Amino acid sequence: MKEIEQARVQLRARFDKLNDDDKRTILRAPELRDLFAMIGSIEPASKAQFGQNINKLKQDVAGWVDDYESAAESRQLKPIDITAPWDINTASDKRPASLPAAYGSQHPLTKEMQIISDIYLRMGFEVHQSREIDNEFNMFTSLNFPQDHPARDDYDTFVTKDGYIAPAHTSTMQHRIISGSRAKLEKGLPIAAIVPDRVFRNEDVDATHEHTFYQIEGIYVDKGANVGHLIATLKTYMSEYYGQELNVKIQPFYFPFTEPSFEFAIERPARLKKDDTEEQKWLELGGCGMIHPNVLKQAGVDPSIYTGFAWGFGIERMVMMKYSIEDIRHFMSGKLNFLRQF
Ligand code: DAH
Numbered sequence: 001m002k003e004i005e006q007a008r009v010q011l012r013a014r015f016d017k018l019n020d021d022d023k024r025t026i027l028r029a030p031e032l033r034d035l036f037a038m039i040g041s042i043e044p045a046s047k048a049q050f051g052q053n054i055n056k057l058k059q060d061v062a063g064w065v066d067d068y069e070s071a072a073e074s075r076q077l078k079p080i081d082i083t084a085p086w087d088i089n090t091a092s093d094k095r096p097a098s099l100p101a102a103y104g105s106q107h108p109l110t111k112e113m114q115i116i117s118d119i120y121l122r123m124g125f126e127v128h129q130s131r132e133i134d135n136e137f138n139m140f141t142s143l144n145f146p147q148d149h150p151a152r153d154d155y156d157t158f159v160t161k162d163g164y165i166a167p168a169h170t171s172t173m174q175h176r177i178i179s180g181s182r183a184k185l186e187k188g189l190p191i192a193a194i195v196p197d198r199v200f201r202n203e204d205v206d207a208t209h210e211h212t213f214y215q216i217e218g219i220y221v222d223k224g225a226n227v228g229h230l231i232a233t234l235k236t237y238m239s240e241y242y243g244q245e246l247n248v249k250i251q252p253f254y255f256p257f258t259e260p261s262f263e264f265a266i267e268r269p270a271r272l273k274k275d276d277t278e279e280q281k282w283l284e285l286g287g288c289g290m291i292h293p294n295v296l297k298q299a300g301v302d303p304s305i306y307t308g309f310a311w312g313f314g315i316e317r318m319v320m321m322k323y324s325i326e327d328i329r330h331f332m333s334g335k336l337n338f339l340r341q342f
Contacts, residue, residue, distance in 0.1 A: 001046075003038065004053045007031040008060070015064055023068050026061055108342035109214055109331055112319045113196045116216060119240045120194045123233070125218070128177060130197030133160070134167045142175035143257040144294040151256050156202040166200040170217035171257060171312055174291075177219055178299035178308075185306055190222035196315060207327045214315035221291065221301060221308030227260070230288060230309035238266060242322060249282055258289025258310060268321065283321055286313035 015026045035054045042050045117127045131138075145152050155168035165172075173195045181191045195217040203211045220233065231250065239245050247267035255261040265282035273280045288311030293303035301308075316328050323342075330338045 001050065001053055004035060004050075004057055007035055008057055011057075011061055012064075015061070020072065023065055026065060027058075029061075032058060032061070105339070105342065107331075107339065108323075109315065109319065111342060112322075113214070113216075113315065116196055116241065116315070116318075117194065119237055120218070123192075123236065124190075125192045125194045125220075128173060128193050128195045130170050130173050130195050130199070130217075131167060132198060132200075133164050134172045135164060138175055139165045139167055139169075139172045142295065142298050143171055144292050144298075145256045149256070151254075157200045158202070168201050169199055169312055170195045170197055170215040171310070173217060174219060174257065174295065174310065175299050178221060178291075178296065178301060182299065182301050185221065185301065190220060190225070191308070193219045195219075205329065207329065208317075210316070210328050210332065212332065213328070215286070216313050216315055218288075218311045219291075219308065220310070221296070221306055223306055225290075225307045225309055227290060227309070230290070230311070233309075234264065234288065234311060241318065244269075250288070253287060253289075255287055255289060257292050257295050258287070259292045261287060261289035264288050264311065264313070266321075283317065285317055286311065288312070 011026060011029055011031050014029060014031070015023065018026060032054075035057070039047065039051055039054070121127065139155070140152055141147075157168040158166040177193050177195070178191060181193070184191055196214065198212060199215050200212050203209045205211060218233070220229070231248070235246075235248055238248065246269075249265045249267070250262040251265075253261045253263040263284055264286060265284040267281060268283050289309065291308035291310050296303040296306065296308065316331055319325065320328065
């Protein structure tokens with residue numbers, strides 16, 4: 001039976017050399033196969049004993065594997081640190097090199113929206129959230145869009161079968177905010193609110209257009225509010241956000257919910273101008289204007305006593321200009337190379 005003892009020594013040496021994940025392959029080792037193949041040629045008197053000894057060896061080898069695996073399991077039972085970066089609980093030799101080993105971070109838009117909100121909070125504005133699903137009344141009717149008016153086409157977005165809308169602008173919050181805060185006006189306080197949040201559009205996506213993006217809506221209602229206040233408010237905000245005075249340009253435009261209505265643009269700093277054309281000179285951020293009397297009336301505010309102004313700007317555009325980001329699609333791309341820069 002010395003063949004069996006020799007095989008045991010060889011198997012143990014082979015087993016010790018196997019990698020952790022391959023230990024189980026010892027059960028198919030050639031030494032064991034060869035021993036079983038020898039049974040046929042053993043003389044009858046010793047055959048039974050030989051067979052028993054091989055089976056014993058095979059059981060012992062299976063025991064080595066079981067012992068090894070249960071020891072490995074208890075070695076791994078260390079407490080998991082749930083506050084750690086997500087891959088730190090993986091043993092370092094098992095961590096693929098491509099996994100991020102660093103801490104996560106806030107998305108740049110989340111960070112910027114906090115910075116923007118802080119500026120407006122210091123200017124006395126409340127911060128509200130928008131909705132990701134809203135109805136036709138808030139999105140259009142309360143904002144003085146007549147039924148079937150072509151102006152609705154500019155806000156083409158996603159609609160559910162039962163008529164709910166993924167809002168195409170943060171103006172969808174105007175009615176709620178004005179009607180919800182009108183008691184302030186009676187106390188002699190202004191309504192001053194911003195809504196930085198996500199909006200959706202049926203859009204041809206390119207370097208400056210996304211189907212899902214962020215806007216900031218601003219609303220101010222008080223006795224005597226006028227266009228001068230609107231422009232001063234926006235200019236104050238712009239110089240806080242960019243840390244420098246910027247030239248701004250407003251030009252007449254049309255929105256159903258403001259009268260007069262304007263387009264609002266800021267002058268690009270020299271480093272961001274590709275050439276000297278008017279188009280390169282100005283970056284259009286969005287619209288603004290004096291809140292239409294019908295919008296105030298619908299929200300229960302008397303337009304013969306109070307006036308208001310409002311604006312709605314694209315947040316990505318403001319952030320892109322601040323950091324010289326060339327393509328709006330980076331924000332939602334999930335590209336770590338992009339995100340890690342913030
Ligand atoms: N909601 C408009 C848009 O998305 C932007 C806008 C224009 C908002 C004028 C306003 C406003 O509050 O007064 O195109």
